[in-house]
Amino acid sequence: MLLSTASCFILAFTGLAFSQSPKQDQLQPFLQDTLGQIETTDNGAQDNTANSLRAGPRGHVLLEDTTVRKKMIHFDRERQPERVVHALGHGAYGTFESSGDWSNITSACWLQNNVTSDVFVRFSVVVAGMGGSEVGRDTHGFATKIYSQCGNQDLVGNHLPSFFINDGALFPDLVHAVKAEADKGFPTGGTAHTTAYDFFTQRPEGSYQLMNVLSDLGIPRDVRHIAGAGVHTYRFINDAGESTLFKWYWQPQLGLRSLVYDEATKIAGKNNNFQRVDLFNSIAAGLFPKWDLLIQLFPDDGTYMFKGIDLLDPTKVVPNELNKPLKFGTMTLNRNPTNFFSEPESIAFAPSNVVRGVTFVPDALLQWRLMSYDDTHTHRLGSPNNYLLPVNRPVTPVNNNFRDGYMQPEIYVGASTSSPDGIGGVIGANAASTLDYGNETINGAIGRYNVISDDFTQATSFWNSLDPYAQQHTVDAYRFELGNVANSTVVSTYINEILNSIDNCLARRVAFGVGAPLPTISKSNKSIPVYPSEFKLANQGKLSVEGLVVGILADDNSLSVAELSSLQASFAPLSVMFQVVAPHQGLLNTGVLANSSYITTSSIFYDAIVIGGAETATPRDTLTTFVMEAFGHGKPIAAIGNGAGILSDLGLKVDSSMGLFAGGAADVAGQIVQALMSPGRFPQRNPLDSPSLCK
Numbered sequence: 153m154l155l156s157t158a159s160c161f162i163l164a165f166t167g168l169a170f171s172q173s174p175k176q177d178q179l180q181p182f183l184q185d186t187l188g189q190i191e192t193t194d195n196g197a198q199d200n201t202a203n204s205l206r207a208g209p210r211g212h213v214l215l216e217d218t219t220v221r222k223k224m225i226h227f228d229r230e231r232q233p234e235r236v237v238h239a240l241g242h243g244a245y246g247t248f249e250s251s252g253d254w255s256n257i258t259s260a261c262w263l264q265n266n267v268t269s270d271v272f273v274r275f276s277v278v279v280a281g282m283g284g285s286e287v288g289r290d291t292h293g294f295a296t297k298i299y300s301q302c303g304n305q306d307l308v309g310n311h312l313p314s315f316f317i318n319d320g321a322l323f324p325d326l327v328h329a330v331k332a333e334a335d336k337g338f339p340t341g342g343t344a345h346t347t348a349y350d351f352f353t354q355r356p357e358g359s360y361q362l363m364n365v366l367s368d369l370g371i372p373r374d375v376r377h378i379a380g381a382g383v384h385t386y387r388f389i390n391d392a393g394e395s396t397l398f399k400w401y402w403q404p405q406l407g408l409r410s411l412v413y414d415e416a417t418k419i420a421g422k423n424n425n426f427q428r429v430d431l432f433n434s435i436a437a438g439l440f441p442k443w444d445l446l447i448q449l450f451p452d453d454g455t456y457m458f459k460g461i462d463l464l465d466p467t468k469v470v471p472n473e474l475n476k477p478l479k480f481g482t483m484t485l486n487r488n489p490t491n492f493f494s495e496p497e498s499i500a501f502a503p504s505n506v507v508r509g510v511t512f513v514p515d516a517l518l519q520w521r522l523m524s525y526d527d528t529h530t531h532r533l534g535s536p537n538n539y540l541l542p543v544n545r546p547v548t549p550v551n552n553n554f555r556d557g558y559m560q561p562e563i564y565v566g567a568s569t570s571s572p573d574g575i576g577g578v579i580g581a582n583a584a585s586t587l588d589y590g591n592e593t594i595n596g597a598i599g600r601y602n603v604i605s606d607d608f609t610q611a612t613s614f615w616n617s618l619d620p621y622a623q624q625h626t627v628d629a630y631r632f633e634l635g636n637v638a639n640s641t642v643v644s645t646y647i648n649e650i651l652n653s654i655d656n657c658l659a660r661r662v663a664f665g666v667g668a669p670l671p672t673i674s675k676s677n678k679s680i681p682v683y684p685s686e687f688k689l690a691n692q693g694k695l696s697v698e699g700l701v702v703g704i705l706a707d708d709n710s711l712s713v714a715e716l717s718s719l720q721a722s723f724a725p726l727s728v729m730f731q732v733v734a735p736h737q738g739l740l741n742t743g744v745l746a747n748s749s750y751i752t753t754s755s756i757f758y759d760a761i762v763i764g765g766a767e768t769a770t771p772r773d774t775l776t777t778f779v780m781e782a783f784g785h786g787k788p789i790a791a792i793g794n795g796a797g798i799l800s801d802l803g804l805k806v807d808s809s810m811g812l813f814a815g816g817a818a819d820v821a822g823q824i825v826q827a828l829m830s831p832g833r834f835p836q837r838n839p840l841d842s843p844s845l846c847k
C-alpha cells in the first residue's frame with residue numbers, strides 16, 4: 153500500500169508502522185494528518201479563517217464570507233446525539249487470541265486453533281450523560297467488537313453478570329426510571345432515587361442485580377479491574393449443526409478492585425475522567441490489561457434450564473460452583489485510539505452482530521436488544537450506512553444489496569442491486585450458514601407473558617456470600633439510595649417487600665439507617681446456598697499491583713534521594729507507579745523532584761501512601777486530611793524517617809494487620825506491595841453496625 157508522507161508520520165507517531173493487524177491496516181488510509189498543512193476551504197482551495205471578511209476594519213461582516221460561514225455551519229453541527237444509555241464511555245484497540253480449537257463446539261472462526269483477531273473495546277457507564285462521572289456507582293458497559301476473519305462478532309456486555317429486567321419491553325421504562333426525573337431534570341450525575349426505587353419496588357426480579365450494583369462491585373477502581381459478562385445465554389453451533397448453550401465472561405487478569413463510596417464521590421468531583429485516564433496512561437506506559445474469555449457451557453436439551461436455573465432469565469446467574477467456566481482465549485488491550493470522536497464515539501455495537509457459529513435463544517430481553525441497537529445507531533450516527541464508518545467496518549468484504557442513503561461512501565459498480573438475479577449481483581450464501589438454531593422448534597400460544605422469576609434466592613445467596621465489611625458497604629449503599637427517596641411509601645415498600653424478602657437483618661439495618669420502621673425480627677429457615685465465586689467479590693484474593701499508584705509524601709527536608717531510589721527499586725519491577733507529593737511542585741532541597749503538590753492532588757488518587765516527610769510549609773490540616781482520608785478509605789499507609797512521628801501525631805498506631813507500617817524505605821516498600829496484593833484494602837478500620845439491630 154502506498155502511503156502519503158502525512159500518513160507515514162501518523163503511523164510512526166501512533167506506533168503503527170509495522171502493524172500486523174488487519175484492522176489497523178484497514179484504518180491507515182483513513183488517517184488524516186493536518187499538522188503543518190496550509191489551511192483550505194472544504195472545496196480544497198487555500199484560505200485563512202482566522203479573521204472575518206468585513207466591510208472595513210471596524211465594519212460589518214459580509215454574507216459573502218462563505219468560508220467562515222461554512223466553518224460556522226460545520227461547527228454548529230459538530231455534535232451527534234449522545235447514546236440514550238451508556239453515553240459516557242471510552243475505549244481502546246487490542247487483540248483476542250483463542251486459546252484452543254473449539255471447533256467441536258462452534259464454527260465461529262475467532263475461536264479456532266491459535267486464531268488472533270483485532271478488537272476494539274468500549275467501556276461505559278449506563279446512566280451518566282457524556283459530561284458525567286465515570287466513577288459514580290453504576291453498571292459499567294463492557295462492549296467488544298471482534299474484527300474476525302468471518303465478520304464482526306460483537307460481545308456487548310456489562311461488568312456485572314445479571315440484569316434488572318427480563319423482558320426488553322420494559323427497557324425504556326427502566327431507563328426512564330433511573331435517568332433524571334422527568335419534571336425536575338435531576339439528578340444528571342447518577343441514578344435517580346424516587347423514580348428508580350419505585351420501579352425497583354414494582355420489579356423485584358432485579359433485586360439480585362441491584363444488590364450487585366450497591367455492593368463494592370458497583371464502584372470499581374477503573375476498567376482494568378472490572379469483569380465483563382454477556383448476561384444472556386447464547387448458542388454455539390458447530391459445523392455438524394449441533395447446538396450448545398453458553399454464557400460468556402471477561403475475567404480481568406489484574407483481579408477486581410473497588411473504591412469506597414466516599415472516595416468515588418470525591419474522585420468524581422476532582423477528576424470525573426479518572427477511569428479513562430487510567431486506561432489511557434496504562435496503555436501509553438506499555439501496561440496492557442488482559443482479560444481471559446471464560447465460557448460456561450450448557451447442554452441444549454430444549455428446556456433452557458440448568459440445575460433449576462432458567463437460562464432464559466437474564467436476571468439470574470449460573471454460579472461458577474454449579475458450572476465451572478472454561479478459558480476460551482485471552483484479550484489484550486494495547487493501543488489507544490487516534491481520534492476520540494471517530495473511534496470510541498462512532499463505534500456501533502450490536503448483539504445482532506454475530507458470525508457463523510453463534511446464535512440466540514428466546515430470552516425476551518435479548519430478543520429486543522437484537523433490534524434496538526441497530527435502530528439506535530441509524531438514529532445516533534444519522535444513517536443506515538454507519539456500518540461503513542472506519543471503526544465499524546469488518547475486515548472482511550461487505551457485499552450486499554444495501555444501497556444509497558445518507559452519506560453512502562462507496563461507489564458500487566454495476567447495475568444489479570437485487571438478488572437473486574440473472575445479471576451478476578451478489579450471490580446469497582447458504583441461508584442456514586449464519587443464523588443456525590440447531591434443532592430448536594418454536595411452538596406456543598401467542599400472548600403477552602410474564603417471565604416467571606425466582607425474585608430473591610440469588611440476592612439472598614449473594615448477600616450471604618459477602619464478608620461483614622462488604623455487607624456493611626452494601627447496607628450503607630441501600631441507606632444512601634433509599635435515604636434520598638422523596639416518597640416514604642416507596643421506601644417502606646422497598647424495605648418490607650424487597651429487602652425483607654432477601655434478608656430480615658439486611659432490611660432492619662437499612663430501615664434503621666433511613667429512619668423507617670424496622671421490620672419485625674424473623675429468623676429465616678430458608679436454606680440458601682452460598683456461592684462465593686470470583687465474579688462476586690472485589691478486593692479479594694491475591695491481586696496484581698500493576699499500574700497502581702503510591703503517593704509518597706515529602707518536603708524540602710525529608711525523604712532523601714537514596715530513600716526514594718530504594719522505594720523505586722521495590723516498586724518498579726512490579727510496575728507499581730508512584731508520585732512524590734510535597735508542599736510545592738518541582739525540585740525539593742533534598743534533590744527529590746516533586747510531581748505534585750497538596751494543591752494539585754489528593755489522597756484519593758493513590759492506592760497507598762508512604763509518608764517520607766511533610767512538615768515544612770504544609771498546612772497541618774492539609775496533611776491531616778490527606779493521611780486520615782487515606783486511612784478512612786482503608787489504604788495501606790507506611791512511614792519512613794520522620795514520617796513515623798506524623799503517624800503517631802495523628803493517633804495511628806503501627807499495626808501491619810491494619811495496614812499501618814513503619815521502617816526503612818526498602819522494608820516498607822515491600823510491605824506496601826504485599827498489602828496492595830492482599831488484602832488490597834483494610835475495611836476493618838471502620839466500624840460495623842451493632843449486631844443488636846438484628847437481635
Ligand code: HDD
Binds near residue numbers: 276315321323499
Ligand atoms: Fe444495552 C447500549 C449492554 C440491555 C438497548 N448496552 C449498550 C452498551 C452496552 C450495553 C455495553 C454500550 C455500547 C457502547 O459502548 O456503545 N444492554 C447491555 C446489556 C444489557 C442491555 C448487558 C442486558 C443484558 N440494552 C438492553 C436492552 C435494550 C438495550 C434490553 C433495549 C431493548 N443498549 C441499548 C441501546 C444502546 C445500548 C439503546 C444505547 C447506545 C447504543 O445502544 O449503542 O440500543
